Amino acid sequence: MSSKKESFIGTVGFVMVVCLVCAALVSVSAVQLKPLQTANKLLDKQTKILEASGLLELGQEKGIVPTYNQFVTAKMIDVATGDYIDGNADLFEERRDARDAEKSSKPNNDIAGISRRADTQVVYLVTDGSGSVNTVILPIVGSGLWDLMYGFIGLEADMNTVKSVVYSDHKETPGLGAEVMNPKWKALWPGKKMYDDNGDIAIRIVKGGAKSGDMHGVDALSGATLTSVGVEKTIHFWLGEEGYGPYISNIREKGLN
Template sequence: MSANKETFGKTVGFVLAVCVVCALLVSFAAVQLKPLQTANKLLDKQTKILEAANLLSATDGSAKSIVATFEKYVEAKMVDLDSGEFIEGNPDLFDERRNSRDLAKSDKPQNDIAGINRRSHDAVVYLVRNDNNQVETVVLPIVGSGLWDLMHGYVGLEADLNTVKNVIYSDHKETPGLGAEVLNPKWIALWPGKKIYDQAGEVKARLVKGGAKAGDIHGVDALSGATLTSNGVTNTLQFWFGEEGYKPFIAKFRAQGVK
């Protein structure tokens, strides 16, 4: 009996030792990989912003070229969404997802058509300048519900803050071949030149089931077989370019000029 107890004790001790060693290895790997993961996440973000600004073609596709192009042409600035004013703050430390979970830093929208639940008081906008230091593009982050979860992306606007350069999604959980077609270059290519607002200042950008008609300056073809995702994209645009989104910022800097 004592021999069996000794064998059982050794087995338990061995298992515990293996668990401790594995836990230490996993923790060590996580710590060591964290800087690389952070750098890759930042690179992906910069890549999507350059794509929204139609500047990705100005790079050779390498990480070094993407970072250099971003740092040369793109300026990130904090904005108070309610007033539309630029505010002090470090854009590199801003986290929209974290802010939207903080009751002190976010509000529940009165008309939450985007399905985001809470909206951060602040946002980061990206001013993209040309070689003459003139703002050519403004890239605005967007987020809204798709079929399965929130979809995050960027809308690049020309300096009139109405004409679309690109709509680029960066993070989603939509179904491959259906809602995930937001990443299809053919669908992305439908956006350049479309208008967000009509002459009365109403948000008219939308996805059109069955396809947008020729000459429709606001409509883009809906995603085939992905009605809920398409509705989500439309609602996201309606929300973020409305009064509770970027409209105060857009109205202010259309009138005053973006410096």
């Protein structure tokens, strides 16, 4: 009996030692890999921003990081006022801050289906060869069919003409909602106008296809009605008063440069 008891205790002890060793290895690996994961995450974001600004091809030729550093400046803003504020744009995480009640707010009209909106955001000013800002990249987030979709809107200096709409992260259905990543669909956006002559948000996703010459219409995603509606509502939210509306108003009043 004593032998069996000692055998049981020995087995339990061995299992505990193995568990402790495995836990230690996992912890050490997580700590060692975190800087690499952070760097890869930042590189992916910079790649998407270059795509949204029309500089991805140059970045692939000369390097993503050097191209980003040469042409892009990231700035923090207070969403409510649209004013620039101090802060480390590289360390900002919208997903983290949106979950923090002290760093986020519940929208009065949550058409994007985000529940909470971070009180600060990062905007990206893209310059041309002479140093003048010609594109502003605005991060966006809103509900699709299955979950939140994250992306960027690129606007020309008039803060109305679309340079690009680029989605970077989503869980939409392959072949349907996931077509937000399709180059053919993304190519429909450049040159469209977000606002009408009265300053109202006019961009819309058109089921069945936008008519030729429609400056505010973009073809809906075939077979993905809810994703298409989500894209439209997301853009309307972020270009409105609870999104980048105050910031856009500031730029129109004071200019970019």
